[in-house]
Amino acid sequence: MKKSYIVLLSVCILFFIFLFFRFYLGGPEDTWICEKSGWVKHGQPNSSAPISGCGQSKKVVCLENTPENCPDSCVVCPPCPACSSISCQTEEFCQGMGFDKNWYSGMQKKVTNFNECVASGNPVMESYPRQCRANGENFVEGIGNELEKTDLIRLDNPRPNQEITSPLAIKGQARGTWFFEGSFPVVLVNWDGLIIAEGQAKASSDWMTEDFVPFTAELSFVKPDYKNNGSLILQKDNPSGLPANDDALEIPIIFK
Numbered sequence: 001m002k003k004s005y006i007v008l009l010s011v012c013i014l015f016f017i018f019l020f021f022r023f024y025l026g027g028p029e030d031t032w033i034c035e036k037s038g039w040v041k042h043g044q045p046n047s048s049a050p051i052s053g054c055g056q057s058k059k060v061v062c063l064e065n066t067p068e069n070c071p072d073s074c075v076v077c078p079p080c081p082a083c084s085s086i087s088c089q090t091e092e093f094c095q096g097m098g099f100d101k102n103w104y105s106g107m108q109k110k111v112t113n114f115n116e117c118v119a120s121g122n123p124v125m126e127s128y129p130r131q132c133r134a135n136g137e138n139f140v141e142g143i144g145n146e147l148e149k150t151d152l153i154r155l156d157n158p159r160p161n162q163e164i165t166s167p168l169a170i171k172g173q174a175r176g177t178w179f180f181e182g183s184f185p186v187v188l189v190n191w192d193g194l195i196i197a198e199g200q201a202k203a204s205s206d207w208m209t210e211d212f213v214p215f216t217a218e219l220s221f222v223k224p225d226y227k228n229n230g231s232l233i234l235q236k237d238n239p240s241g242l243p244a245n246d247d248a249l250e251i252p253i254i255f256k
Contacts, residue, residue, distance in 0.1 A: 062088045068136050075099065078121045086121050114139040129160075144231070144251035153178055153234060153249045154212070163256035170201060170217040170232070176209040178247075180237035186217045187233040188253075190224045197221035201234065228255045 031045050062074035070076045070088040077099035078086050094100065111117045117132035117139040118124055125131040129141040143160035153174040158164050170186060178184055188197040201217035224230070229252060236247035 062090050062093075064088075086123065111135060111137075111139070114141045142252055145249065146251055149247075149249045152236075152247070155232075155234065155249065155251065158232065158251075158253055160251040161254060163254045164232075165256050166197075166223070167218050167220045168197075168232075170219065170234075171215065172234075173212040173214050174201075174234075176203075176207045176211060176213050178236050179203050179207040179213065179215075180239050182207045184215075184237040185235040186219065187235065188219050188221055188230065189233065190230045191227040193231075196224065196230070223255045229253070230255060 062070070065071060065074065065088040067076045067086050067088055073091070074088045075091045075094040076086055077089055077094035077097055111120055111122070111134040114130070114132050117134045120134060122132050122134045125133070129143045131141070132139045141161065146155070146160055153172065155170070155172040157169060157171050168188070174184070182203040183200040186199050186201045187195055189195050197219040199217055199219050201215045204214040204216060207213045231250050232253050234249045236245070238245045238247075
């Protein structure tokens with residue numbers, strides 16, 4: 001009887017020693033274990049791998065890469081629904097935001113211009129004109145021919161791609177040679193080039209000069225029913241009627 005008791009006690013002691021080494025020193029059975037290569041799955045943990053606390057985290061490794069060179073183990077996705085930029089993140093992070101690996105490749109196929117690039121959540125460079133980068137390509141915001149005409153006519157309001165409402169107040173400066181008898185034509189067109197308003201810009205001071213002269217104009221219009229983009233055209237007055245003397249500043253606008 002005493003011998004059986006000793007055997008039973010020895011078995012219990014060995015069992016507790018096993019439990020001590022297994023769970024106290026060996027850690028939980030279903031968990032993530034930190035090793036040199038990073039977090040390693042042990043058993044069947046219920047949660048995803050941690051993104052920090054094990055040397056250089058997976059999240060940091062992903063973020064060190066550009067979207068164009070995102071590793072296969074990472075995913076390109078927006079950091080938050082309200083953000084406009086994208087970054088290389090962990091797959092778990094992107095899945096939590098509702099984005100999988102197919103989102104970025106699908107987005108890349110759709111981007112063909114600046115507006116699509118911005119709408120897809122790509123980063124925008126604050127240059128002038130602004131630039132947006134997607135799929136290794138830069139898309140430049142269309143601002144009409146403003147830069148080409150800056151030594152002849154300058155528009156203070158509206159600015160390229162500005163949202164406008166009726167009546168539209170127009171103001172800027174133009175060389176005196178842009179006017180004839182103190183005015184020049186102003187035209188507003190819809191997306192298809194159809195004229196929806198036209199009028200005359202008037203010089204605010206003496207226009208008989210080659211220097212810049214301030215001008216103002218006002219156009220009333222009905223917002224188009226189809227599409228919200230159009231153009232504002234400020235035409236050089238050309239009393240001679242000769243095509244060689246024609247000139248114009250044209251900028252894109254958005255009907256609000």
